[in-house]
Amino acid sequence: MSDKILEIENLSVSFEGFKALNQLNFSMDTGELRVIIGPNGAGKTTFLDVITGKVQPTEGRALFKGKNLRSKSEHKISRLGIGRKFQTPRVYLKLTPRENLDLSCNRHKNVLATLLGRPSKTEQRTVAGLLETIGLSTKADLSAELLSHGEKQRLEIGMLVAQSPDLLLVDEPVAGLTDEETENVGNLLLTLAASHSIIVIEHDMEFVRQIARQVTVLHQGSVLCEGTMDEVQTNPQVIEVYLGQPEESDA
Amino acid sequence: MTANTPPTDVQMHRRSRRPLLVEAGIVVAIALLILFAAPALLTAIGQEFRINMLGRFLALAIVALGIDLIWGYTGMLSLGHGVFFSLGGYGIAMFLQLQLPEGELPEFFTLYGVKDLPFFWQPFHSLPFSIAAIALVPALMGGVLGYLVFRNRIRGVYFSILTQAALIVFFNFFNSQQKLINGTNGLKTDTTKIFDVYTGSDQAQGIFYLLTVVLLVLAYVLCRWLTSGRVGKLLVAIRDDESRVRFSGYDPTGYKVLVFAVSAGLAGVAGALYTVQSGIISPKSMDIAFSIEMVIWVAVGGRASLVGAVVGALAVNFAKSILSEQFPDIWLFFQGALFLGVVTVLPGGFVGWLRNQGQDHLRSLFGRPRRVITYPSLAEDPEVDYERQNLRN
Ligand SMILES: Nc1ncnc2c1ncn2[C@@H]1O[C@H](COP(=O)(O)OP(=O)(O)OP(=O)(O)O)[C@@H](O)[C@H]1O
Ligand SMILES: [Mg+2]
Numbered sequence: 147m148s149d150k151i152l153e154i155e156n157l158s159v160s161f162e163g164f165k166a167l168n169q170l171n172f173s174m175d176t177g178e179l180r181v182i183i184g185p186n187g188a189g190k191t192t193f194l195d196v197i198t199g200k201v202q203p204t205e206g207r208a209l210f211k212g213k214n215l216r217s218k219s220e221h222k223i224s225r226l227g228i229g230r231k232f233q234t235p236r237v238y239l240k241l242t243p244r245e246n247l248d249l250s251c252n253r254h255k256n257v258l259a260t261l262l263g264r265p266s267k268t269e270q271r272t273v274a275g276l277l278e279t280i281g282l283s284t285k286a287d288l289s290a291e292l293l294s295h296g297e298k299q300r301l302e303i304g305m306l307v308a309q310s311p312d313l314l315l316v317d318e319p320v321a322g323l324t325d326e327e328t329e330n331v332g333n334l335l336l337t338l339a340a341s342h343s344i345i346v347i348e349h350d351m352e353f354v355r356q357i358a359r360q361v362t363v364l365h366q367g368s369v370l371c372e373g374t375m376d377e378v379q380t381n382p383q384v385i386e387v388y389l390g391q392p393e394e395s396d397a
Numbered sequence: 398m399t400a401n402t403p404p405t406d407v408q409m410h411r412r413s414r415r416p417l418l419v420e421a422g423i424v425v426a427i428a429l430l431i432l433f434a435a436p437a438l439l440t441a442i443g444q445e446f447r448i449n450m451l452g453r454f455l456a457l458a459i460v461a462l463g464i465d466l467i468w469g470y471t472g473m474l475s476l477g478h479g480v481f482f483s484l485g486g487y488g489i490a491m492f493l494q495l496q497l498p499e500g501e502l503p504e505f506f507t508l509y510g511v512k513d514l515p516f517f518w519q520p521f522h523s524l525p526f527s528i529a530a531i532a533l534v535p536a537l538m539g540g541v542l543g544y545l546v547f548r549n550r551i552r553g554v555y556f557s558i559l560t561q562a563a564l565i566v567f568f569n570f571f572n573s574q575q576k577l578i579n580g581t582n583g584l585k586t587d588t589t590k591i592f593d594v595y596t597g598s599d600q601a602q603g604i605f606y607l608l609t610v611v612l613l614v615l616a617y618v619l620c621r622w623l624t625s626g627r628v629g630k631l632l633v634a635i636r637d638d639e640s641r642v643r644f645s646g647y648d649p650t651g652y653k654v655l656v657f658a659v660s661a662g663l664a665g666v667a668g669a670l671y672t673v674q675s676g677i678i679s680p681k682s683m684d685i686a687f688s689i690e691m692v693i694w695v696a697v698g699g700r701a702s703l704v705g706a707v708v709g710a711l712a713v714n715f716a717k718s719i720l721s722e723q724f725p726d727i728w729l730f731f732q733g734a735l736f737l738g739v740v741t742v743l744p745g746g747f748v749g750w751l752r753n754q755g756q757d758h759l760r761s762l763f764g765r766p767r768r769v770i771t772y773p774s775l776a777e778d779p780e781v782d783y784e785r786q787n788l789r790n
Binding site: 200220225229236238245248249252256263264305309 | 623626627628630631633634636637638640641643644645646647648651652655
């Protein structure tokens with residue numbers, strides 16, 4: 147029980163009657179790297195929305211390290227140790243990569259401490275180290291709006307890590323990247339997996355094969371199956387969902 | 398700073414401090430020029446009456462700083478800062494109106510047959526209270542209002558409409574309460590006395606001018622402190638993507654309440670300084686147009702630039718007074734055109750233009766190439782630019 151970092155029980159979310167998540171059950175061990183796949187509209191992003199407090203579940207509950215996340219606001223959940231990367235990169239464009247990382251790195255995020263405190267030596271070193279890790283040292287003091295799409299993706303992953311969360315939620319980190327950048331991000335995630343629990347959502351099967359150990363398939367708001375990449379790929383239900391998608395696209 | 402300390406640390410310290418010292422030097426120099434050179438110059442060219450004007454416009458520059466703080470940096474467009482400005486103005490005017498022999502009431506009260514001073518006038522007998530109230534009443538009101546609004550995540554246009562609605566409510570209240578606050582007529586200050594001198598006298602006006610310059614410098618320092626460092630970066634982050642900030646573990650509410658309260662307090666101080674130099678405060682300062690003008694000053698000078706806010710307030714107001722002396726009918730058209738022009742041609746305002754194109758123009762003037770801070774292909778690719786604009790959400 148205690149070594150589960152995330153437990154989701156009978157979770158449902160409906161948007162005006164439409165069930166984006168439907169009686170979803172899911173659990174994940176501490177230290178695990180889990181990949182979630184599923185067709186468009188399966189509810190993957192909504193799943194992250196619930197965990198991070200953006201959307202309230204209609205039914206069921208989500209437990210993080212045994213704590214119920216219901217009706218906690220986004221910043222409280224983040225402070226508990228959950229970091230999230232969005233489907234399209236969301237970094238602060240008018241700030242530099244260094245400033246982006248520094249804001250995430252700040253240990254005390256209430257008004258007074260931020261106003262009166264200065265970045266500590268350790269924090270400055272963390273930021274410099276992270277810039278190195280995500281390969282943006284030379285562009286550390288450029289405005290982030292000048293970064294390429296791939297660099298923004300890496301910067302946002304860096305921002306997650308700077309928060310030093312226990313659980314990283316990464317939504318489509320390689321969408322729109324070149325093969326080379328995809329591999330970079332893959333290696334970055336594998337490195338991070340050594341010290342964090344990570345959920346990665348991805349469509350790119352090549353990439354999934356590169357990083358995946360355990361794969362969960364979502365379909366129409368619930369878990370269709372779970373297993374290693376090979377097991378999942380040979381599962382008849384999964385094949386049907388992916389191949390038969392055009393016929394049931396209104397689901 | 399002795400020779401024994403490790404050299405790298407000392408150097409780092411010095412390097413980060415030097416630009417600040419230079420800036421402080423420039424600010425003090427400009428302040429001294431405004432204090433001594435400007436009045437002398439205006440007197441020399443026979444435009445003495447413009448000294449008082451300059452004093453009033455410097456007071457308006459303080460509001461502009463506050464507007465820049467919440468709009469330029471944090472992205473909250475307030476169209477109701479006239480309320481805070483007026484609260485400051487009424488605060489000092491009430492104090493001045495009460496500078497009377499024991500037992501007497503301000504004249505307008507007797508006109509409406511009021512025998513007892515309304516309760517909320519009572520504390521304005523005290524100078525320390527009045528001075529504190531000028532900044533703190535608006536700040537407190539801004540803080541409470543801000544808390545209620547921001548906590549409920551009211552943002553953008555809804556926030557602007559709300560501030561405007563508050564402005565209308567306050568205008569109507571002040572405008573209609575003759576027996577409390579002299580209604581439409583407002584409160585006069587130039588015939589009142591402070592420390593046995595008439596407020597309108599040259600001596601008193603000179604001191605108000607000095608005070609305005611000093612307070613403008615202090616307001617600048619306060620805003621500079623707030624907008625540099627982590628909080629400043631966070632304000633920009635809130636402006637550009639507020640919900641992302643939440644997922645990084647920050648609660649934007651506190652930060653927004655803080656800057657809104659500071660901004661309201663600055664408007665109050667400005668209102669008081671403006672009132673004593675113009676001689677009257679009335680509900681007219683809660684006109685919708687005046688609050689919108691405040692925003693125009695900042696837009697013209699340059700959003701998210703403190704210098705821009707000050708320059709914008711001074712430039713637009715001088716343009717206004719000179720143009721409306723010459724051509725009283727066209728000022729409003731001119732103001733509209735100015736705003737449209739700035740928004741469409743110079744979205745970064747005057748200072749924004751100086752920072753970008755201006756620098757390049759200057760460089761090309763001296764035959765040097767344009768600065769390019771990234772791959773040229775990236776900087777000039779229209780497609781990349783399009784994505785930059787549209788990939789935000
Ligand atoms: N706020 C909302 N209001 C109404 N419907 C929504 C809302 N958010 C998501 N949905 C719907 O819920 C379903 C699941 O959406 P979700 O974004 O979770 O899919 P996804 O699995 O992330 O898809 P993709 O792979 O395309 O990113 C979709 O049909 C979507 O239209
Ligand atoms: Mg999605």
